[in-house]
Amino acid sequence: MQGDVPFQCSKCWETLEKNECYEHQGKVFCEDCYMDILSPMKACDPWAVHSAQSFLKGKDKLSTLTPLQLNIVNYLKGKGEATIEEMMENFNLAEEVLRREFAVLRHMEILKATKKGDKIFYLLF
Numbered sequence: 001m002q003g004d005v006p007f008q009c010s011k012c013w014e015t016l017e018k019n020e021c022y023e024h025q026g027k028v029f030c031e032d033c034y035m036d037i038l039s040p041m042k043a044c045d046p047w048a049v050h051s052a053q054s055f056l057k058g059k060d061k062l063s064t065l066t067p068l069q070l071n072i073v074n075y076l077k078g079k080g081e082a083t084i085e086e087m088m089e090n091f092n093l094a095e096e097v098l099r100r101e102f103a104v105l106r107h108m109e110i111l112k113a114t115k116k117g118d119k120i121f122y123l124l125f
């Protein structure tokens with residue numbers, strides 16, 4: 001541990017532990033910013049914003065989910081964790097579609113991602 005230079009997210013400047021670092025195009029990002037970069041629709045996605053806001057107001061996160069989001073949650077509940085490739089196959093969905101759902105679920109702190117080797121696994125919060 002000692003001697004480690006603290007890592008910082010290039011986007012939000014959060015200080016990161018080494019195992020929380022995600023690299024993209026030579027820059028280090030925190031998990032959230034990294035996922036944001038990978039999910040192209042997020043900034044102008046009214047549904048993501050809407051979901052995040054309704055979560056802030058409401059108590060029951062799951063009641064605001066779409067059927068697809070609930071399917072993802074249930075799938076992860078059963079499996080523990082899964083890669084996007086697994087879920088693309090399981091749900092027969094395009095990667096962008098899943099990434100957008102992940103962005104919503106991450107905003108709501110229902111789902112999170114973890115990096116193992118060069119793969120990203122999604123799991124429940």
Ligand SMILES: [Zn+2]
Nearest residue numbers: 009012030033
């Ligand atoms: Zn960040």
